[in-house]
Amino acid sequence: MMTGSHFQIISSSNQVMKTIDVCLSPELLHLYKLEDRTVVVVDILRATSCMVTAFAHGAERIVPFASQEECLQMKTRGYITSGERDGKKVEGFDKGNSPFEYMGFEVAGKKIAFTTTNGTQAIEKSKSAREIIIGSFLNLSSITKYLLFSHNNILVVCAGWKGKVNLEDTLFAGALVERLKNHIEPDCDAPLAAQRLYNLAKDNMVEFLSTSSHVKRLQRLNIQKDIEFCLTPDQYTVIPKLVRGELVC
Numbered sequence: 001m002m003t004g005s006h007f008q009i010i011s012s013s014n015q016v017m018k019t020i021d022v023c024l025s026p027e028l029l030h031l032y033k034l035e036d037r038t039v040v041v042v043d044i045l046r047a048t049s050c051m052v053t054a055f056a057h058g059a060e061r062i063v064p065f066a067s068q069e070e071c072l073q074m075k076t077r078g079y080i081t082s083g084e085r086d087g088k089k090v091e092g093f094d095k096g097n098s099p100f101e102y103m104g105f106e107v108a109g110k111k112i113a114f115t116t117t118n119g120t121q122a123i124e125k126s127k128s129a130r131e132i133i134i135g136s137f138l139n140l141s142s143i144t145k146y147l148l149f150s151h152n153n154i155l156v157v158c159a160g161w162k163g164k165v166n167l168e169d170t171l172f173a174g175a176l177v178e179r180l181k182n183h184i185e186p187d188c189d190a191p192l193a194a195q196r197l198y199n200l201a202k203d204n205m206v207e208f209l210s211t212s213s214h215v216k217r218l219q220r221l222n223i224q225k226d227i228e229f230c231l232t233p234d235q236y237t238v239i240p241k242l243v244r245g246e247l248v249c
Contacts, residue, residue, distance in 0.1 A: 019153045020180060021187035022173040022194050025160040026122045038152040039129035040143060040176070042136065043159035044168040045214055046097045047119025049136040049230040050082070053099040055249045056138075056236035058108030062247040064120040065113060074113035083115035087221055090115070098226050099138075118159035123242065126157050134240035134247060137172060137230065142237045144179045154184065156194075167197070167212040168231070171205060174198025175233075205231045 023029055042048050051062055065071035068083065068090060075081045075094075082095040089096030097116060114120060126132055130152055135143045147154050156176060158169035174194035177186060186192050201208035206228055209215045215227055229235075240247045 018150075018184045019187045020147075020156070020177055020184045020191055021154070022156045022158065022170070022177070022190040024158050024165045024170060024173075024190060024194075025163055026118075026125045026157060027160075027163040029125050029157065032155055034126065034129040034155065036153055037129055037155045038131040038133060038147065038150050039126045040133055040135040040147070040154065040156045041119065041122050041126055041159065042134075042156060042169050042172045043116065043119030043122065044136060044172055044230050045166075045218060046099060046226055046230055047114070047116040047159065048134045049138055050097055050099050050102050051114065051119075051134050051240055051247060052136045052138045052236055052238060054102035054107050054112060055238040055240050055247075057103050058105075059102070060109055060111050060248075062112045062114050062240070063245065064123045064242075064247060065115040066121050066124040068115050071113045071115035079111045079113040080107070081113050083113075083120070085117055087117070087218055098223060099229055100226070118161055122157050122159040127242075129155070132242040134242075135172060135176070137175070137233045138235045139238055140172070140175060140179075140233045142234075142239050144176060146239055147176070148180060148183060153187075154180075156191075161214055161217075166214050168205075168209055168214060170194050171198050171201050171209070175202070 072081055081093045083090050083093055084097035095101045156173040160166050175198045177191045177195040178198055238249045240249055
């Protein structure tokens with residue numbers, strides 16, 4: 001397991017400086033050129049954290065769906081159907097949106113169809129990117145290293161909440177900007193804002209987010225342990241990538 005405090009990044013002085021930008025909501029994606037970028041889709045609470053956890057426990061592939069109905073149809077093809085709407089498990093689905101549902105032998109070697117309120121919508125809207133990878137605090141150091149040595153410019157796409165900005169995804173974006181600051185230039189003020197928020201929050205992100213809208217929404221579902229786990233850096237080293245419409249590692 002990689003730890004942020006011991007993670008060092010090295011870059012060649014001969015390389016042209018790449019750039020990093022942050023899209024604070026998928027509703028703003030029309031403002032960004034995606035074709036030359038590696039897009040990091042992030043939905044900290046909880047879709048991308050679930051995806052990373054599933055791959056760390058041996059899932060074969062995950063197919064993300066914007067549509068709840070299309071996702072459910074994958075059950076007839078032997079897929080585990082997973083997802084949520086408004087934070088709650090979809091009726092008739094096998095699994096919901098807690099990372100603890102994706103640990104252990106139950107997902108090893110399995111194919112998962114996944115749909116969520118925000119995270120899979122963000123993936124769908126990012127599909128014109130040169131490359132899409134899945135980020136979370138759980139695989140933060142691995143994502144950082146991967147981006148450092150990639151040749152592409154970077155765009156972090158925060159899933160947000162129904163088109164609105166949320167704090168936890170912005171903090172993840174800021175963590176990436178902070179870790180890459182000596183090697184990759186911010187494109188505009190959004191990365192700088194995210195970076196400064198992260199530096200304010202990094203010593204106790206759970207406390208910092210305690211009054212945020214989505215945390216309060218999830219607390220009504222009694223899933224504090226999910227929130228704490230999803231904010232814990234560097235539990236896993238997997239990097240899910242979207243290849244021909246499917247997430248694989």
